[in-house]
Structures are given as C-alpha cells and as structure tokens.
Amino acid sequence: MHTDAELLAKAVAKDEARRAARWQLRFRLGWAALLGLLAAFVFLSLNVEVDFLTRATPFIIEGIWITLAVSSASIVLATLLAALGALGRLSSNAVVNAIASFYVSFFRGTPLILQLLVWYLALPQVGIILDPIFCAIGALGMNYGAYMTEIFRAGIQAVPLGQREAAAALGMSGGTSFRRIIAPQAFRIIVPAIGNDFVAMLKDSALASTVALHEIVWRARNIGQKEFKTLQTFIIAAMIYWTLTIVFTAVQNRIESRLAAGDRNKAVKG
Amino acid sequence: MHTDAELLAKAVAKDEARRAARWQLRFRLGWAALLGLLAAFVFLSLNVEVDFLTRATPFIIEGIWITLAVSSASIVLATLLAALGALGRLSSNAVVNAIASFYVSFFRGTPLILQLLVWYLALPQVGIILDPIFCAIGALGMNYGAYMTEIFRAGIQAVPLGQREAAAALGMSGGTSFRRIIAPQAFRIIVPAIGNDFVAMLKDSALASTVALHEIVWRARNIGQKEFKTLQTFIIAAMIYWTLTIVFTAVQNRIESRLAAGDRNKAVKG
Amino acid sequence: MSDMKGLSTTPAVHALHPAEKPGVLVKPGAEPVLKATNITKWFGENHVLRGASITVWPGETVCILGRSGSGKSTFLRSMNFLEDPTDGTVEIDGVIVGADPFHKEGSERQERIREVRMRAGMVFQEFNLFPHLSVIENCVEAPIHVKGMARKEAEAIAEKYLAKVGLLEKRDEYPSRLSGGQRQRVAIARALTMQPKVLLFDEPTSALDPTLVGEVLKVMADLAHEGRTMIVVTHEMDFAHEAADRVYYMDKGEFAEVGPPEQVIDAPKDPRTKEFLSRFRTLGAKK
Amino acid sequence: MSDMKGLSTTPAVHALHPAEKPGVLVKPGAEPVLKATNITKWFGENHVLRGASITVWPGETVCILGRSGSGKSTFLRSMNFLEDPTDGTVEIDGVIVGADPFHKEGSERQERIREVRMRAGMVFQEFNLFPHLSVIENCVEAPIHVKGMARKEAEAIAEKYLAKVGLLEKRDEYPSRLSGGQRQRVAIARALTMQPKVLLFDEPTSALDPTLVGEVLKVMADLAHEGRTMIVVTHEMDFAHEAADRVYYMDKGEFAEVGPPEQVIDAPKDPRTKEFLSRFRTLGAKK
Amino acid sequence: GGSTASPSASAAAGTGCEKAIAAGEPTTTLLGKICAAGVIKIATDPAYPPYSELNASGEYVGFDSDTARETAKRLGVTVEWVTPDWAAITAGSWAGRWDISIGSMTQTEERAMVVDFLEPYFYEAGYLIVPTDSAITSVADLAGKTICAGESTTHATWIEGGFATSTVVDVFNQAPAGAVLKTYPTDYNCIEAYLAGRTDDWDAMAQSREFIENAIANSDGKLKFLSEEANFAGRISFALDKSGPDTASAIVAINEIIAAMHADGTLSGFSMTNLGRDVTKP
Ligand SMILES: Nc1ncnc2c1ncn2[C@@H]1O[C@H](COP(=O)(O)OP(=O)(O)OP(=O)(O)O)[C@@H](O)[C@H]1O
Ligand SMILES: Nc1ncnc2c1ncn2[C@@H]1O[C@H](COP(=O)(O)OP(=O)(O)OP(=O)(O)O)[C@@H](O)[C@H]1O
Ligand SMILES: [Mg+2]
Numbered sequence A, B: 001m002h003t004d005a006e007l008l009a010k011a012v013a014k015d016e017a018r019r020a021a022r023w024q025l026r027f028r029l030g031w032a033a034l035l036g037l038l039a040a041f042v043f044l045s046l047n048v049e050v051d052f053l054t055r056a057t058p059f060i061i062e063g064i065w066i067t068l069a070v071s072s073a074s075i076v077l078a079t080l081l082a083a084l085g086a087l088g089r090l091s092s093n094a095v096v097n098a099i100a101s102f103y104v105s106f107f108r109g110t111p112l113i114l115q116l117l118v119w120y121l122a123l124p125q126v127g128i129i130l131d132p133i134f135c136a137i138g139a140l141g142m143n144y145g146a147y148m149t150e151i152f153r154a155g156i157q158a159v160p161l162g163q164r165e166a167a168a169a170l171g172m173s174g175g176t177s178f179r180r181i182i183a184p185q186a187f188r189i190i191v192p193a194i195g196n197d198f199v200a201m202l203k204d205s206a207l208a209s210t211v212a213l214h215e216i217v218w219r220a221r222n223i224g225q226k227e228f229k230t231l232q233t234f235i236i237a238a239m240i241y242w243t244l245t246i247v248f249t250a251v252q253n254r255i256e257s258r259l260a261a262g263d264r265n266k267a268v269k270g
Numbered sequence C, D: 001m002s003d004m005k006g007l008s009t010t011p012a013v014h015a016l017h018p019a020e021k022p023g024v025l026v027k028p029g030a031e032p033v034l035k036a037t038n039i040t041k042w043f044g045e046n047h048v049l050r051g052a053s054i055t056v057w058p059g060e061t062v063c064i065l066g067r068s069g070s071g072k073s074t075f076l077r078s079m080n081f082l083e084d085p086t087d088g089t090v091e092i093d094g095v096i097v098g099a100d101p102f103h104k105e106g107s108e109r110q111e112r113i114r115e116v117r118m119r120a121g122m123v124f125q126e127f128n129l130f131p132h133l134s135v136i137e138n139c140v141e142a143p144i145h146v147k148g149m150a151r152k153e154a155e156a157i158a159e160k161y162l163a164k165v166g167l168l169e170k171r172d173e174y175p176s177r178l179s180g181g182q183r184q185r186v187a188i189a190r191a192l193t194m195q196p197k198v199l200l201f202d203e204p205t206s207a208l209d210p211t212l213v214g215e216v217l218k219v220m221a222d223l224a225h226e227g228r229t230m231i232v233v234t235h236e237m238d239f240a241h242e243a244a245d246r247v248y249y250m251d252k253g254e255f256a257e258v259g260p261p262e263q264v265i266d267a268p269k270d271p272r273t274k275e276f277l278s279r280f281r282t283l284g285a286k287k
Numbered sequence E: 001g002g003s004t005a006s007p008s009a010s011a012a013a014g015t016g017c018e019k020a021i022a023a024g025e026p027t028t029t030l031l032g033k034i035c036a037a038g039v040i041k042i043a044t045d046p047a048y049p050p051y052s053e054l055n056a057s058g059e060y061v062g063f064d065s066d067t068a069r070e071t072a073k074r075l076g077v078t079v080e081w082v083t084p085d086w087a088a089i090t091a092g093s094w095a096g097r098w099d100i101s102i103g104s105m106t107q108t109e110e111r112a113m114v115v116d117f118l119e120p121y122f123y124e125a126g127y128l129i130v131p132t133d134s135a136i137t138s139v140a141d142l143a144g145k146t147i148c149a150g151e152s153t154t155h156a157t158w159i160e161g162g163f164a165t166s167t168v169v170d171v172f173n174q175a176p177a178g179a180v181l182k183t184y185p186t187d188y189n190c191i192e193a194y195l196a197g198r199t200d201d202w203d204a205m206a207q208s209r210e211f212i213e214n215a216i217a218n219s220d221g222k223l224k225f226l227s228e229e230a231n232f233a234g235r236i237s238f239a240l241d242k243s244g245p246d247t248a249s250a251i252v253a254i255n256e257i258i259a260a261m262h263a264d265g266t267l268s269g270f271s272m273t274n275l276g277r278d279v280t281k282p
C-alpha cells in the first residue's frame, strides 16, 4: 500500500522524467535541424561535386593518423614541460624561476608557425637535425607546454593552503608534501585543461603541413588546390576535425567522470 | 625612542626588503642572460643580414595597426557572442540551448582557417560578399566567441548560488537578478579570460593574411619570400608579437588590479 | 495527467496546532500574517517535509529548532518558494501561493511568488551580501529595482535601518571589509529596507565567529521586542528562550513539538525533543 | 648585518609564570615537555605576538582563550613553526628551535623543525583531511612517508586510534562522505597516529554545525582525561572549564591572565579577561 | 638512359656519381654528400599540375617530376621527395632538409643571392587571364586596374614593374601603368576567390600558360586568356642552397646532365607528354 504522499511523489517524479525527456528530444531536434541547415548550405550553395568528394575524402582521411600521432606525442611532451615549468614558476630560486618565466613568455608570446620553422630550419644550423615529425612534436609540445605551465601553476595553487599546512604539520618535507599531497590533488584540477588542449592541438597540428607532414590539412590543400576546390576539401577536413573533437571530448568527459568516481567524491553535508 | 622589539622588527623588515631586492635582481639577470643567449643564437647561427633587416623591419611593423584593429574588433564581437552563447547554454529553453550548444561545438570543433575561408569564399556564393577585413573579424569573433562562451558560462556559474537566492528572496525577477547581481560578479571572473584571449587573438589574426590583409605576418612573408629570407622576417614578426603580448599582458594586469581595487576588496577577517 | 487527479494539491484547510495561540504582543483579534499549510517536500526519493504547518500572527517571533538534516531550512525556504514544495500552501499577508508540482500554473503564479517574496525578508546563514555593491547599495538595490522606489527615498529608509543595526557609519563600505557580525547586521538591514511583513532567519549566527554571535543576536532580540514578525531557525537555545513567543521542534520533516519556549526547551514532552536537547547540551552548554 | 647585533634572538631564559604549576596528572618531578619562550611575531608593521611564553608539562591540557585577532592561532602555529616567529624559542621534548628572522641558519634548522613537527600533532579548525586519500590512508601517510614506518605497523596504530575516536568502520571511506564531526575526529586520529608528544588544537569545533560539536569535544575530553598533553585554542568555555589544567587568556599578543579555569573563567582578575567573558556571554550563553 | 641497368662501373660513360667518385669527390661537398648517401632529396610542389603532382596512387607525376627522376637516374642515385610549403622553401637556409629544389622555380637576381641556379631546364612565359565578359582587350586597358598573382611569384614582380633591368628575365611587355598588385598566398587563391563570386576582386590575373589553361578548364567558361602574347619569359631552373655544403662540383655535374637531357631530347619528350608542347627552348 502506498500513502497519498507517496503516490504524489511518484506522480511528480514521473512528470519530471517526462518533462526531462521532452526537453532532451527538443534539444536533439534542435541540433538535427541545425545540422540539416548546415548540410543544406554546404550542398546547395557550394556546388559540391559528389564524385570529386568521393575521390578526395579517403585521401584526406588517411591524414588522421599523422594528426593523431603528432598530437598525442605533443600533449605528452607538453604535459611534462608544463609540470617542470610550473615547478619552476613556483620555485623560490630566482634563476630557476626566471628560466621558467622566460620559457612561458617566449613560447606564448610568439607565433607557433615561427617556432616550428625554428625547429625545422634554424636548429639544423647549430647541428641539431630532427625529423620533420619530431620538429612538429617539439614545436607543438614546447608551445602548448608554455600555455599549460600557467594552468598547472594555477592548479597547484588551487590546492588549499590548509593541505600544505597539514602535510607540513605532519612533518612532511616540501618534496614529500608535493608528491603525495599537492600533486595528486592538482592533477584532478588540471585534467580537464589537458583534455581541452589536446582537442585544440588536433587542429593546431595542421601547421605541421608546413614541414611536409602529410596530415589532414596538407592532404585537403593538395588534393583540392589543383582543381581550385580547396573550399570543398577543407570542408571535408573540417568535418573530420569536428568528429575527432566530438569523440575526444566524449572520451575526456568519460575520463573526468571516472576520476571523480574514483574519489567517491559525492559530498555529504555535515 | 624605540623598544627593542621595534628595532628588531625594523631590522627584519630591512633584511626582508634586501632579500627581496636581491631576488628580483637575480631574476632579472636570469632573464637578461636568456635574452642574450637567444640573441646570440639568432645572430650567430641564422646568418642575419642587418641591412636587410633595417629595410624589412619598418615595413613589417606597419602591420601592427591592422593586427590591432582586427583583434580589437574581433574581441568585441567575441565577447558579445559569448555573452549570448552563455545565456543560451544556461537557458531552460531546449531549442535556444541547442542553438548555443551547436554554435559552440561547431566553431570549436573546426579549424579557424576553414571558418575564415567559409566567410571569404563560401558566403559570396549565397550573395554575401564581405570585405576581407570583415571576414577576418567575423571569423575570429565567431570562433573565439565559441571558446569564450564556455568561459562565460563557467563565470556565471561560479557566482555563488547564494547570490541568486538573495536576489530572488528580495523579489528580483530572473532578468533583474542577472543584470544587477550575477552579471557584474561574473564579469570580474571573466575579465582575465578576455584578456588572455585578446593576447592569443593577436597571433591568430595572422590567419587574415590568407585573405590578403596586410597584417604583420603577411608583411613578413611578402618582404621575406622574394629573397628567401622569411626565417629572418618571421623572427622580426615574432619579436613584434612578443612585444605586443608583453605590453597587453601588462595592460591586462593593470586593468585586473584596478578592477580589484574598485571593489576595495581587501578582505578583512571576521 | 488525469491519473494524478486527487493527488494534486487542493488547498488543504489550514488547521491550528493546539499550542498555536497568538503571542502576548499580538493585538487581540488580529488575523495570522503567515499561514503555511501541509508543506510537503520530496527530493527525489527523500521525503524531507512531511506536511508541516505553521501559523504566525503579526508581531510574533517563533523559533524552529531541530537537528541537522531534519528539514528546518527546507521548510523556511518553502515560505518564500526558494524551495518549491511538492505539496501545501503558503499564505503571507493575504497572498496565497500553492504548490504546483506539475507546473500547470504559469507566470501568474510567478508573480504571486514575487509578491510573497516582497512581503518576506530573508536573512541567510552565509549573509549573501552582494560583494560588488557597497553597504548602502546592497540595501537600496531591491527597493529601487523591484519596488521602483526613488533612490532618495530608498536611501532614507536604508539609513534608518542601518542606524538601527548600528552600522550607519559603514554606509559606503564594501562587504569584504566588514566582519562577519557586521555583514549579518547589514543583511538584516537590507531585508528590513524592503519593509517586509515577516522576517525569515536561517541560522543567522551559525557562520559567525563565536565572539561575534552576540552582536547579531542582540539586533535580532531588539527586533523581536519591538514587534517585528519573525521566524527564526536557530541553534541558539538562549535566544529562543528569551525572544520566542513559540518554539517548533522539527524532527524528520514534521513538527514533533510546538509550544512556548519554557515548555519545549525546559520541559520537553516529546521523547525526540528530549533526546535532542540532552545531546545538544553534552559539553556544548553544560552549565 | 652587524647593526642587528644584540637585536637577534639570544635564546632568552625560560621563566615560569607564577601561575604555571604542574597539573594534577603530572608525575612529580617531571620536566616540561613544551617550553615556548618570548614568542614574538610581526606581520609587517603589525605586532601580533608580544613575547608570549608558555610551559606545558607531560599529561597536561591547557586552553588558550581570547578574542578574535588577539593572536591565539599565530601563537599556536608558532609552536610547530607553521608560522615562523620573529623572536623567541620553542623547545618540545628536548628539541630546541629558535627564531631565525634573518635566515642565517640553514637546512639543519629545517631538520630540527621537522623533528618538532613530528613531536607536535596539529588539529586544524578546517580539518584539512587529504581529500584524495581514504580515512586509513590519511592516517598512515605520514607514519609511512615521514617516519618510514612499515605499512602494516602504521595501519595497526591508525586502526587503534580510529577505534578510539569511534570511526573504525569508516576506515575505507573518503573524507567527502563524512560529516564535519566525523572529519574532525579522523583528523584527531591522524595526528595521534604519528604518536606525538603534544597535540595542538586550533579551534577544532568552530567550523562544525552546533549539533556536531559535542562528539568532537567528547573525544577531546577523553584524550585530556587519559593524560594526553594538549594545547587547545577554543571558544568552548565549558570544555576549557571541564578539561583544562590551566587556562591562558590572550590579549593583543600577550597572555593577560594565566591560571586554573576556576579562576580565569569564573573569577577573572584582569579587566580585559573580565570584559571578554562578559561580552562573550551576552545572549550567547546566558544561562 | 639505361645506366641503372648496367651495374658495372665504367668511369667514362657512368653516372654522375660514378664519375665524381672516380674523380675523388670529397664527401663534404653537396655532390659528395648526395653520392655517398645514394639518395637525392628533391623538394617539389605536389599540387602544381601539370608540372608536378602527387597522383591518387601516391606517385609524383608531371614535367618537374619526370625531369627530377631522370636527373637522379643520371646521377646514379635514388629520389627522396620532400614536399615543404612555399613558406618553408622561402625561409632560406634549407639546412640540408633537401638537396635541390626542382619545382618550376624561375631565376631572379634576388633569389640568386641565396640559391645557386643551374642551367634552365625550361622557359616559362607569363600571360594574363581575364573574365570572359571583361571589357579589357589589351594590356594597356589594364592601366590602373587590379591584377592578381601569387605572393612573391615572378608574375607579381612583373606586375609591380620589376625585371626592367634583369639579365635573367626577358620582358616583352611592360606591366600596365599604375597597375595595382593583389596577392594571395598562392596563385590558386586568385582563381578560387573569383570563382567563389568575388568578381570584383581583380580585373586580370597573371600566371603561366599551363596554369591559365587549367584555370579556364575549371572555370565553366568564366575566364579567358587576355591575349596570346606573353608578358615576359623566365628561365626555370633547379636551385641549390648557397648556405649549405659546397655546391661547385654539383653545379658542374648536374649542369652536364641538364645539357645532355636538352641535347638528347629527353626534356622535350617530357614536355610533350606532360604539357603537350615543347617549353624547353627559349
Ligand atoms: N537541494 C537538495 N537536493 C536534495 N536533497 C536536499 C536538498 N536540500 C536539502 N536536502 C536534504 O533534505 C534534508 C533536509 O535538509 P535541510 O537543509 O532542510 O535540513 P536542516 O534541518 O536545515 O539542517 P541543518 O541544521 O544542517 O541546516 C537533508 O537530508 C538534506 O540532505
Ligand atoms: N599571514 C598573515 N599575514 C598578516 N597578518 C596576519 C596573518 N595571519 C594573522 N594575521 C594577523 O594577526 C593577528 C592575529 O591573528 P590570529 O589569527 O592569530 O588571531 P586569533 O586570535 O587566532 O583570531 P581568531 O579567533 O579569529 O582565529 C590578526 O590581526 C591577523 O589579521
Ligand atoms: Mg539548515
């Protein structure tokens, strides 16, 4: 038997669920309509040539592997550099701090394309000759590392002072406290930023076409240009990037929610 | 007459000041040394031709005005779009929310260069022919607007719930509460992000060179290419961007600290 | 939605609790200014309020006691619909708003909720002053932008109440430069500037440094003594004892005991109230 | 730096306050376990501690009272050098560390500070549990990574103290799923697991919901009664009264009055103590 | 040539490298380096048909590509293609990223300060393309009008009135008086902008005959040659990096191969197959 109150609660819950479902439906229909509009714009006004696209698409899609390889390696490098950079920026040693600050300022302050050309063409003149793919990874990694340094620093500083004090009060040295208490907490703050940067990097890795890496944009340009159809091939490229972005954003969300679940961090009032 | 304790305090303060000054000095010397190293690398290994540079530099520098004009107009547009976008993303209306969400997904998910080409080459095919400078502003503004939408949304959500509740409890409507209570507080959270994005945009505005705007990179490329010296002219461009970045970062810091001072927000324990 | 018929809230008849009698300051024959009837709230599966009712006459101060999680805040926040109840009706100063769990009513109900809110000033545990506005601006914001009052008039009223809470000289200060006790007093002045019929307090001293609690309680006691109508959720037994006309003890979303403070606090009858008061006093307020 | 000679801290001789006498639980002839001498702290121009001294014998519980901003926290935090004093000396269990305002000493002093910290467990107002570690991990982190204890041994000790604070069954829970009172009890167990000579408490119940204060005070009272050495900064007069061997009243960075609780709390002599206690009681603890 | 078919080394009739090695070429020179590696890294533009193009099966085809392959064969080394952007090529100081550029590069005095040009392997003339409905009928009509070209191309230089004193470029027609140059990163962008509907973008565009023919073919009848008369003719050459290893012996050896390819009709043959006409004579 149910009390009246329980019946009401059930009815309300059901009504809420129905309302939420209707909202979701309307939201999805909205998206679908906009996608349709976009497709209509592309197909109707850009005189898209279907047979050309069927020729070009597989060629462009192959570039995904280079794009992914360069982006993955670069994000790893950037993460390592950002960790070092953040430690440097937080260091009480003036010279270490100056080096980190210079690194951040220089690599954030100058265009990525120049940095790439320096890796590709200037470094060899002092005897450092790297494969183009390593140039791309180096340039992207150093550049993003500089941006991420500030994010890492903010993440470390976002760990409440009380945590540091509790660690110190327990006799932990600065290093132990950082490794065991601060870094793991900062990490959770930082993960979303790393994910965002990876997604952004997918697109910035297109610059690697300058140094003859046959990634997505290189392929789109080269197959489109001959027939004056780069607009069409770039739209294919854009769709590829958009798909990659959506996929990796979903992966990122999954990772974040798993991290959160790992905490069993559902707060309880008390 | 001073007590012993006061003399000690004075001595400690003096010692601290001396220590801080020494730290600053070491920090600056570190920077200077790194700048020197960088200059040495550029001059010794890149066979820089000074007379070429004296010819090229003034030509490249003139591009600053277009860079600044495009970036300024774009950041204004992006800010407006981000405000609308954030409202849309926070809207309880499913369709409005879908539009905002689509906007963010599409413009974050595809490369800026493609978006620019759509403005420049695709819109004319439906009869909308815009000046290159407006294409650049439109593309940069829409693209950054999408990224900033998420920042604005986070900023609005970062205003404590208690503020909304206090406003509601006073009888304010949703609109009044947003305009008078939430928005001004969100604004302070958002300002640093707008500043960062403006600095990033300075560099991304270089993409406008593809649609023949004579900004810094266009000029560097054009004067360098003829003589196969773009590595050198790009280094000039990099120095200009670096300088602009440092200047605008300083301006941004000034604005932020003035905003903070405007609050007279020096917290007092209580 | 025909299957929900009979479940939804036909305005229940408001019934007085036997112990609900007008307090000593209430003018004889006065009608209640606030009547909350059968307030029920579900958070999902969680039955937080189980049909609690309250009656407050003009000039009364009533206190709500109860342990953490018993639903005191949810009940108080239902009075001005910061929390939308699943069932029940609230009437303040003649404005009646019923629960609307199926969202059948439209903007007209929203309007009535705003009318209720203008009649019910609220003071929060966390103060919730507007940090970007000075003290005086905090106070006049709503009178000007909600009531459409002239700035001059609003400032005059605000200054009167700032003087009452002893903070007129902080008129142009910003909240961040005030102590916790001062902030809460400004929050009280802000609520008063709207000239509400009822003041709702949700643990107004719980976020304060113990040494600052006194100054806020003093202001509240003054308000109570001068005949403001107030509902106060609090853990300050001494305040309840001294200032309340009536005390409500909430347990699991119901009022387990209602009566004058001398009875509910000093000689509780209900075993739940007894247990609460005994626990509460171990070491915490032993003397 | 010759101009600072004579200013710097030649370790001042530790002098007992006339009212500092070993408490009843102290073994006769026992030496003090903690001696803080002439602790002085400047924050810039702000003279926060003006040469405060304290002596604590093994097994004693002492309470520090005082109004907000008087320097209680700064003093307590100087005991384990979370705040580095401008002048003065701290000796805990034979380890002596003096102020070093001119940073003349090096890593050897840092080592001694860590020795002091291992001997002085601290419990903070805001708990400061490590949110990414479970309850048991919170407790064994320092024994393992600071003392180099084996995990097994550390867990055995931790479990003993978790049982003492009544939270053994929350062993594998994460802090975010505990109530405030439970968190603070875990924080106490964490401090105990390091087996310190002295426990330092900085307003351990101020951040708690009033209904949860009791459970923490109870644990603390138990610790006091079983002969733990404790220094407790608190506003809980009843706890101080019941558990303290000695009470110190701090005013503007100095101990204005020292003595047994019956004297300092019930019959204060110093006008500042008198005023504080009277203010503190208005409405707040009237009965 | 069938040199790869004859593994036996015969110094007199052998490949360029065999000869060089026989003559004791040190491995520090460009030629020595190439020969020692057995590989020549050739920079080319893979999207410039019919000169060079990466086809669907991943092969480089076109006049430049054929010429490059044949040159490598006669040197006795294998080809490694490098496809940098024009941005990387024009940065200067190739840093050994590629040994030689075989990518339809026209000799100019400015470029010659940075790279060593070899003897021309073909000659290219600049022409003008105009919209089919254009009122412009002669170069003179373009006075004060906008002419589009790729950034830093010889065509752009001609529009700006350059080459007046050049000894490597033959000017037949002076650029129209007061012509305004409009440039895009590549020549293709000029056509793309016009075909996209930006019909006011330019009044004429300057490029080579093959480029223009390709553009007209893709323009749906919207574009036409202004006239059959060339504006200027340039010498198209391989280029070597001056800042790299010593190029002197490479210049000699490769020039020898170019001369032989001219003489034995190889280049003419490549030209006829890829372009349908012979561009290898001045
Ligand atoms: N927004 C919400 N969503 C879900 N559950 C909630 C929400 N707000 C409150 N609750 C739950 O409702 C119950 C009553 O909460 P409420 O805050 O009203 O208690 P309270 O008596 O005010 O307690 P306290 O003394 O701690 O303030 C609790 O179990 C709480 O977890
Ligand atoms: N890090 C700091 N920098 C500057 N001033 C400080 C700092 N910490 C404390 N103070 C100042 O020192 C004085 C004493 O502060 P302290 O926190 O020790 O007081 P307290 O007695 O613990 O007060 P409460 O009861 O509020 O905790 C105050 O004036 C405070 O503003
Ligand atoms: Mg509550």
Ligand SMILES: [Mg+2]
Pocket (backbone or CB within 6 Å): D072, D073, D074, D202, D203
């Ligand atoms: Mg304190």
